[in-house]
Amino acid sequence: MHTIKFSLEHIYFYYGKYMALSDISMTILDRQITALIGPSGCGKSTFLRCLNRMNDTIPGARLEGRVLLDNQDIYAPGVDVVNLRRRVGMVFQRPNPFPQSVFDNVAFGPRVLGLTRNKDELYWLVEQSLRGAALWDEVKDNLKQDALSLSLGQQQRLCIARAIAVSPEVILMDEPCSALDPIATLEIEELMRQLKxxxxxxxxxxxxxxAARVSDWTGFFWLGKLVEFDETQSVFTRPSQKLTEDYITGRAG
Amino acid sequence: MTIRETFERELQRLQDEMLVLGSMVGKAITDAVDVLKRRDMEGSRQLIAQDRLINEKRFRIEEEALVLIATQQPMAGDLRVIAAVLDIAHELERIGDYAKGIAKINLMIGDQPLVKPLVDVPRMADKSRSMLERALDAFVRRDVELARAIPAEDDEVDVLYDQIYRELITYILADPGCIEGANYLLWVAHNLERAADRVTNICERVVFTVTGEMLELDGKSSGL
Structure with missing residues (x-):
């Protein structure tokens, strides 16, 4: 049995007057991979960014409803957003390493947050994170090399290492493979299976x-609504909604 | 125009090919019993040769289905259609084998006269073929109700089979010398009974295609 990590209750999200999400309720289980699919502009990325309050800085953006992480409302007054984002890390579409060494990229978060007491601990944490991101063997001989000299696939794994270096509980991934070639994509997918x-x-x-290959659960978004949310194998073999069927068989969207 | 016009055309073609296979097989069943009735050896040999065409057709359908899966990544309902076509093509090919089996039995009986006139055997063949044709019709029309209804008719085929069995036993009891001839006819009836069973499997695939449910549509089974 997997415990519930996120509970979302009647989420509405607005960019000014524009309603980007409408009445979304769902639960996201721990140690599972949940995929969100849907056409461009359906609200799936907006939804993802609600989970670590990445939308907060957008002027005019407003959320209604409750987002519970381990049963705590992350939008409640007094919530430490920096700590929230440590717990809920994010990996973006294009690899975005800092223009620094591989080591410094991974060490960045732990240094800022003061997670380690000395150099040995920091080195150990960097190594563990790089191992966790399946990158260690490829970079261990030259941790000082510029992160931007890595291939795109390696850069993305570096970003994953950077994300896990601060011991998060949740990793949000916004199209993490769309800039990668097929082999690098499969490597990231394999990594995701290990990370879960x-x-x-x-x-x-x-x-x-x-989504079909890698996830345990799939949510299909359409025009700001969650049309269907179910186990991945059900969604892709016998979706319960006609709209889902039309979308995944390429007849709508 | 739909977004996936080419894919839809290919998917339709695949189903059409399967229906062609279905009519080849249905005809083979009727023909096999017909040549047996007419004691037509040449006809039997032709039927046996034609079974190769049925097998080849099935392989082509399988190939095309696999190409569609590999190149088009079908999902959900489309994927179920292709999975069903693969399965139904297999069932059809096996029904074709039963027809070939009957043609072979005709050759084995050779010059010997049949131990009894064929009455119920052609009925079994007609019934099986009719079930087959309607099962494929149910697939084309995605008619779950029809698909669920057809397996019950398998009981009628089983009743005919039981009847033939009992009748042949009385022949054997009356004249043990006709054991061999009776046994041949019993095998013919058995092949037809199996063919009808396979139609039930096809009906199950129709339900799966439409609903995604895998369930057994069991008509009452023969006591034999």
């Missing part, structure tokens, strides 16, 4: 095959 042993993973993807 320890983390709750939520991924937004345009690639339905990817």
């Amino acid at each position: 042993e320890q983390y709750c993973i939520v991924i937004v993807t345009h690639n339905m095959q990817q």
